[in-house]
Amino acid sequence: MIFTYGDEFVYQPIQKRGYFDTIAQSTVFRFVGPKATKSRVPYVKAEQENLIYQPLEKPNGFRLLVLEPGEGSDRVSCRLVNVVVSWRTQYEALSYTWGDPAIIEEIICNGHKKHVTANLQVALRNLRFKDRPRILWVDALCINQDDLDERQSQVVMMDSIYSGARQVLIWLGEENNEVKGAFQVMKRLECSFKGLHRKRYISNRAPFLDSTLNTLFPTPLLGPDFEWEPVLALLRQPWFQRMWIIQEAILPKRATVICGQTVMPWYRFEKVLEGIQIYSSSVASTTNNDGIRQAIATGRLIMVARAGQHGRGLRTLMSRNEDSKMLDLLLDSRTFQCTNHRDRIYGFLGVAKDKDGHLQPDYRIGVEEVFRRFVIWDINRHGNLRVLSCSSSRSDSPYKLPSWVPDFANLDDVNSLMRYEKRVNFRASFGTTPRAEISTDGKVLTLGGMELDSVAAIGRTGKDELMFLSVANTRMGNSRLFMQSALFGRQKLKYHRWIIECMEMVKKMDCAQYGLPNEKYKMSEKRWDEFWRTMTCNHNYRALRAPSSHESGLRQYMELLEADSTRDEEYLLQRFPAAQAFERSMIVWAKNRRFCSTKSGRIGWVPRDTKENDLICVLYGGQVPYVLRPCEGGYKLVGECYIHGLMEGEAIEWPWQERKVLAREANFPIL
Structure with a gap:
């Protein structure tokens, strides 16, 4: 409960649960009072001047909400009290959905009427105790949302506020x-x-x-x-x-x-x-x-x-x-909703393990500037170009962003090659550090690297042509039934055509390169090894190095797709486990990408917006190659790519004389 002594507020915590809490309540907190703060605006004067919020004058100060007891249809009543971060300050934090801001309800706060969203009003009505106050931290009420400076300072303190709560109450409705x-x-x-x-x-x-x-x-x-x-x-x-x-x-x-x-x-x-x-x-x-x-x-x-x-x-x-890390959380939460898109970045400052003092919330700047500053911060903070692996649709974005700044509010549904950086074996630039420069207007990012190849042909994307529903989403127990179904019949036809198309691209490239007649072409053992590894980006679905069993998995997968539904059950089920494992890995890496061949005879996966003649480059500090498109004044970043034979630093390791022939070292002004 809260006691008021003139203009000073004293907070008495509610009882915690657990042995430590019980002991603490019966010993320490009986003799050591809670940490309270004073405001220069006395409580009585604040009431007279119709002030709900008293200024937070301590650097580690924040407010708590004292939810008064009530039940049933009683009006929700509460008070706000200024406190500081301290082991003596005990409270619960509320996590809820704000809801439609147009649907509001009235509560009493510090003796004055205040409008809150209907979701919050319902939550407070249900969470209050019948016989005693409940001490909560609620973002919409404990932060003066009309005070921009206060909002920014409180966002910085979010980790301390939530970490200091005895528990978080997750209100689902x-x-x-x-x-x-x-x-x-x-x-x-x-x-x-x-x-x-x-x-x-x-x-x-x-x-x-x-x-x-x-x-x-x-x-x-x-x-x-x-x-x-x-x-x-x-x-x-x-x-x-x-x-x-x-x-x-x-x-x-x-x-x-x-x-x-x-x-x-x-x-x-x-x-x-x-x-x-x-x-x-x-x-x-x-x-x-x-x-x-x-x-x-x-x-x-x-x-x-x-x-x-x-x-x-x-x-x-x-x-x-x-x-x-900040980038991991951004990628994993791409489908989450937030009202202010600046919070796509600021919302993780409390939990990201790689945060530092150089990334601070600033609600005065535009969303584009927040995103741009984050990209620059991430490159400088980690000394790599991993953030450039994020991709977003430019046509759907309301923001005018350079090609090297993704729209973090509208990231593509594609698994970044660098999402699990500690697991994957990609090191295209062989441990080099970024040679990055920002133009004075902040719009052009210049990166050093090498131009290695260009795109010759591109296939279809998994998202547009495939539903990814077949073997990977089936159980062993009913695989026979599924493979005889009409759904599997339609799906395997699509998959078969798509994989055959990828193989035909390889065939066309090899025949043109070596002058072979189409009817006599047979994929060499070396090319077949490159093909099956490329189909899964040489990794399994857990982002670990692809097992050798994926080679037979692809063969058995093709046999299943070509198999007649009347084949005996033993034939189908013998091929099912390896085929299922291969397809599961392929789906993870191929989704929303296009199969490609290059002018130098390589194969790989490129972003869906890639066009023929786009450049394949290794940028210093980048663990994967990138697709760049020449344009007036420089280049546009299309996105990351997997090109077999360029993923483990091969281009950097070429002898200097060979590199001069095969690669062109340059600075790339990316617009």
């Missing part, structure tokens, strides 16, 4: 008829998925035990009458698409999911989400709804980032190195 009973169903799923989690844990560390694990940890098949709908409706809630939830759910040590009056600890909630994902991919399909996939992806992102934030040991080190 009221418990309507659609989601009623969802938590009870999730508890049943938690029990059903226990063997599934054990099997996945062991399988990730010892894949050769897969067949044995199916016997040791059988997963019960949930029947067609299983009550999926309440869970699926819960996962369609807007909270899972909100960008700010990432740091809100990651930073506090504890998190609780709340829907109406029912609650579930986050660690159990995320375990069920992970179980649904594993079950859908390996046992039986649940749904293909985009909203559900978004919720599952959100849960995984938060789970991995929380492991890096609060975990221990090797898992923490891996998370911090590979999943919690």
Whole structure:
């Protein structure tokens, strides 16, 4: 509860949960008072002048909301109190969806009427206690949203504010008829998925035990009458698409999911989400709804980032190195929603492990400038060009950005080659550092590098011509039934035509280069090795080096696509596992890219906007090659590419005399 002594506010924390909290409340906090602050504007004067917000005059100061007790239809009433970051300041943080700003409700704050979104009003109504105040941090109320300076200073403090909360309350909304009973169903799923989690844990560390694990940890098949709908409706809630939830759910040590009056600890909630994902991919399909996939992806992102934030040991080190950098979070949250697109960058300052003092929020500058500054910051901060691997559609963007600055509010649905930089084996520039210069007007980025090749021919994109629905989304248990279905018949025809088209591009290139007649062409062993590795960018779906089994996987995949549905079941199922593994890897890397051949006889994958005669270049500091398009005054960046034979520093290692013939070293002014 809050006591007021003149113009000074004293905060008495609510009881925490857990042994440490109980001990702390009965010992330390009985003798050590909370950290309170004074304002130059006395409380009585603030009331007289109709001031809801008192100035935050301490460098580490922020406000807390005292939610007064109430129940039922009682009007929501609260007070704001100035405090400072301190171990003595205890509170809970609220994570919720703001909702439609046009739909507002009235509450009482510091004795005055204040309008808030209907979502917040409903959340406060449900979260208040009946018999005592509840102390919360709520962004929309605790920050004076009309004060630009305060907003910027509070964004910088987000990590301290959320980290200092005893827990975060994740408010998903009221418990309507659609989601009623969802938590009870999730508890049943938690029990059903226990063997599934054990099997996945062991399988990730010892894949050769897969067949044995199916016997040791059988997963019960949930029947067609299983009550999926309440869970699926819960996962369609807007909270899972909100960008700010990432740091809100990651930073506090504890998190609780709340829907109406029912609650579930986050660690159990995320375990069920992970179980649904594993079950859908390996046992039986649940749904293909985009909203559900978004919720599952959100849960995984938060789970991995929380492991890096609060975990221990090797898992923490891996998370911090590979999943919690600014760019990683940007790529993983590309489908999330936020009102102010500056927050695509600023929303991660509290959780990104690579943040520093050179990247500070500034809401006075335009969105284009925020994005541009971030690209420059990332290049300087990490000494590489990984940020240039982000791609976005220029035709759909409302912003006028240089070609080297992606529209981070509208990133393409494509897996960046450099998303898992610690796993992939790409080092096209062989450890060189960027030779980067920015023009005085900040619009031109000049990079040093080498022009190595140019695009000769381009194929179709996976997104436009393929649905990516066939073998990879099928289970072994019903593979025979699926491969006899009309859906598989249509899909395998599309896949077959597409892969044959890629092979024909190789054939046409080789025949022209070596003067061979088309009817006598047979892909050489060396070219076949290049082809199957290129189809998966020489990596599997986990971004690790492609196993040699992918070579036979492609052969068996082609056999499946060509197979007559009347072939015996043993013939089909013998080829299914290797074909499935190959296709799963191909989908990860080929999606939204175009197969290409180059004028020097190479093959690879290029961005979907690539055109014939575009240049293939290795830029110093870049771990992958890039496609550049000459234009008046310089070049335009088209995007990253995979060109087999240029991915491991081969061009940099060429002898100098050979390099002079095969590559042209230059500075590239990228507009």
